[in-house]
Amino acid sequence: MIRRYRAYVLSINIFEVSMEKEILDREFQHLEEVKEHIEIQLEEERAKLNDQQDDLVKKRREMWEECAHGVNDFDDIVDMNAYDEAVREGYGHFVRKEQTVRQLEYLKDVPYFGRIDFVEDGERFTEEIYIGRYGFRNKKTREYEIYDWRTPIASMFYDSGIGEASYRCPAGMIKGALTCKRQYKIENGELKYCYDTNVAVQDEVLEEVLAGNTDKVLRVIIDTITQEQNLAIRQPHELNMLVTGPAGSGKTSVGMHRLAYLLYHNRENLSAEKIVVLSRNQIFSSYVSEILPELGEENVNDVMFDSLVNRGISNDFKKRDYYEQVEYLLKHKDGSLRSKAIELKYSQEFINYIKENKNLFREKHTDFETVLGFYLYLLKEYTKNTVPEIAHYTRNQINRNKIQYEDMLVVSYLRILLGAIKPMSEISHVVVDEAQDYNLLQLQIIRTLYPKAHFTILADENQAIHPLTSTTDMKKMAEIFSTQYGIKEVILSKSYRSTAPINEFAFDIIGIHNPELYVERDGKKPEVRVCKNQKKEIQRLLKEIPEDKSVAILTADLDSARYVQQKMGFTVPDTDRPIQYLLKSNQYLEEKIVVMPIMLAKGLEFDVVIVWDDRSENYWEENKNLKYLMCTRALHELYFMSQEENKRDGSSKIY
Numbered sequence: 001m002i003r004r005y006r007a008y009v010l011s012i013n014i015f016e017v018s019m020e021k022e023i024l025d026r027e028f029q030h031l032e033e034v035k036e037h038i039e040i041q042l043e044e045e046r047a048k049l050n051d052q053q054d055d056l057v058k059k060r061r062e063m064w065e066e067c068a069h070g071v072n073d074f075d076d077i078v079d080m081n082a083y084d085e086a087v088r089e090g091y092g093h094f095v096r097k098e099q100t101v102r103q104l105e106y107l108k109d110v111p112y113f114g115r116i117d118f119v120e121d122g123e124r125f126t127e128e129i130y131i132g133r134y135g136f137r138n139k140k141t142r143e144y145e146i147y148d149w150r151t152p153i154a155s156m157f158y159d160s161g162i163g164e165a166s167y168r169c170p171a172g173m174i175k176g177a178l179t180c181k182r183q184y185k186i187e188n189g190e191l192k193y194c195y196d197t198n199v200a201v202q203d204e205v206l207e208e209v210l211a212g213n214t215d216k217v218l219r220v221i222i223d224t225i226t227q228e229q230n231l232a233i234r235q236p237h238e239l240n241m242l243v244t245g246p247a248g249s250g251k252t253s254v255g256m257h258r259l260a261y262l263l264y265h266n267r268e269n270l271s272a273e274k275i276v277v278l279s280r281n282q283i284f285s286s287y288v289s290e291i292l293p294e295l296g297e298e299n300v301n302d303v304m305f306d307s308l309v310n311r312g313i314s315n316d317f318k319k320r321d322y323y324e325q326v327e328y329l330l331k332h333k334d335g336s337l338r339s340k341a342i343e344l345k346y347s348q349e350f351i352n353y354i355k356e357n358k359n360l361f362r363e364k365h366t367d368f369e370t371v372l373g374f375y376l377y378l379l380k381e382y383t384k385n386t387v388p389e390i391a392h393y394t395r396n397q398i399n400r401n402k403i404q405y406e407d408m409l410v411v412s413y414l415r416i417l418l419g420a421i422k423p424m425s426e427i428s429h430v431v432v433d434e435a436q437d438y439n440l441l442q443l444q445i446i447r448t449l450y451p452k453a454h455f456t457i458l459a460d461e462n463q464a465i466h467p468l469t470s471t472t473d474m475k476k477m478a479e480i481f482s483t484q485y486g487i488k489e490v491i492l493s494k495s496y497r498s499t500a501p502i503n504e505f506a507f508d509i510i511g512i513h514n515p516e517l518y519v520e521r522d523g524k525k526p527e528v529r530v531c532k533n534q535k536k537e538i539q540r541l542l543k544e545i546p547e548d549k550s551v552a553i554l555t556a557d558l559d560s561a562r563y564v565q566q567k568m569g570f571t572v573p574d575t576d577r578p579i580q581y582l583l584k585s586n587q588y589l590e591e592k593i594v595v596m597p598i599m600l601a602k603g604l605e606f607d608v609v610i611v612w613d614d615r616s617e618n619y620w621e622e623n624k625n626l627k628y629l630m631c632t633r634a635l636h637e638l639y640f641m642s643q644e645e646n647k648r649d650g651s652s653k654i655y
Contacts (some may be wrong), residue, residue, distance in 0.1 A: 112131055116156055133220070237265075278305050605634075
């Protein structure tokens with residue numbers, strides 16, 4: 001790393017080279033000047049915010065005082081509406097000013113993270129461009145002292161090294177050259193270090209960031225966006241995106257940062273209220289919920305996919321959900337009647353049959369029960385010459401007031417086609433994360449529900465939990481979301497989450513042996529601990545792990561997680577450290593130590609992962625993706641418990 005960078009070191013443990021005092025002094029001076037300008041503007045904005053707050057309180061008081069006697073005539077209604085409009089307008093101004101203050105407060109502590117010096121072709125003047133999370137324009141000089149990371153000119157920080165460089169702006173392509181590229185670490189307004197690099201953001205730049213402990217929320221990555229990630233983020237709104245890559249390659253972060261980028265560049269046509277982020281569960285939703293607000297974008301709609309499916313489903317039925325379905329499929333062989341039914345109902349052939357025969361519906365009403373009856377009729381006709389027992393099985397379930405998840409999906413899709421569920425045409429952009437865990441029918445539902453939306457699809461075929469509930473054919477997925485503009489696929493080629501030893505272990509599970517697929521970050525080798533008593537072994541291990549590290553004890557399914565709950569209890573023995581059990585999709589990640597089935601851990605990351613093993617080697621061989629998923633949740637340490645009767649209790653071996 002030292003060979004590739006010239007660093008000016010203040011306080012950092014990964015760079016050990018001397019600094020040039022003149023350069024460092026200039027950087028100190030510049031930082032202090034920018035902070036001073038930010039502070040002056042911050043005080044002005046705070047004063048304006050206080051004035052707006054006082055004015056808002058005054059308007060509200062006047063409204064209630066004037067209207068306390070009631071609305072008696074037309075003039076009173078007019079007055080009431082005028083007051084109400086004034087209050088709403090005042091509140092809008094207040095919220096925007098409050099956001100400005102928050103951004104300035106952040107910039108006071110962390111003004112910028114990067115700098116590029118750019119000389120435009122035909123010009124002699126070199127522009128020093130400082131890049132931060134938010135832009136800052138000095139009101140007195142009218143000059144930008146900090147450029148927002150989303151601005152066109154800032155793209156060169158991510159895409160270009162020293163030498164020829166260019167960026168695209170509304171005026172067209174601007175060409176020139178970078179003469180300097182510098183990164184900074186600033187905390188609480190203090191410059192910790194800075195260093196020059198002559199390349200685009202590289203893996204080595206990420207090492208210090210990745211070496212830290214994780215939190216309960218996904219990180220903002222604006223200072224470490226790689227060239228290929230930047231390519232995905234900065235595509236135009238009208239172009240649908242399919243972003244693929246291995247676990248830990250930053251797909252979710254790319255999706256969220258892409259939304260922030262699109263909102264920044266399309267204020268006139270795109271607002272947060274017209275954006276939807278589709279999630280599988282509340283755990284993951286809360287994990288990513290802070291990214292957009294931290295980037296200055298609020299009020300994006302976070303929608304659980306199953307809430308779309310549950311719309312209009314009668315409460316007279318006992319409903320099954322997605323996780324119950326996956327649990328069933330993992331526990332039963334593909335030859336079971338329900339497995340065959342799921343495979344048929346999710347097939348492209350049956351989806352086509354539903355679409356082609358929807359016009360057979362002659363009823364005036366499209367209530368749930370009527371459409372359900374129509375679905376049972378279509379299913380009977382479709383299976384009568386092949387597998388009629390599927391139709392019989394489905395009808396028997398319905399007659400017992402039970403409706404399986406797969407039937408809820410088909411009925412919901414049919415109700416959309418028949419107009420009982422109205423498409424949400426007002427939505428302009430949809431992000432679908434973990435898209436490989438949506439089957440073809442679910443993807444069709446999404447595409448049909450949001451007919452005018454553009455899409456950012458995030459997927460990794462190696463993270464699909466079960467073939468019947470997933471779409472691993474990226475070509476088919478692309479076809480569903482392709483438009484007149486086509487669909488652009490960006491492949492994120494490298495994993496950044498885990499250490500090299502963990503990645504080597506994880507990729508070996510799925511039969512991939514290519515060290516170029518992950519960053520070469522050193523770390524502890526994964527341990528396979530062979531033990532008879534997993535409970536005691538894990539308890540010993542938890543006592544050794546520092547309290548500031550996040551720990552996930554992952555199980556293959558929900559039943560196993562419940563079993564761990566019975567065995568382990570709710571605290572680490574001889575400590576007051578709590579253990580949280582995440583057993584439902586509507587829970588929130590709150591504690592440092594959690595126990596959860598892998599299905600609910602999709603997209604999450606932890607400092608330490610411990611895999612609870614109550615399965616045979618044959619099970620793990622048949623479900624390699626599950627094991628791979630578990631391993632790739634770990635940033636720094638991975639422990640895989642293995643039960644073998646012939647081994648001494650507590651013995652362990654290193655992978």
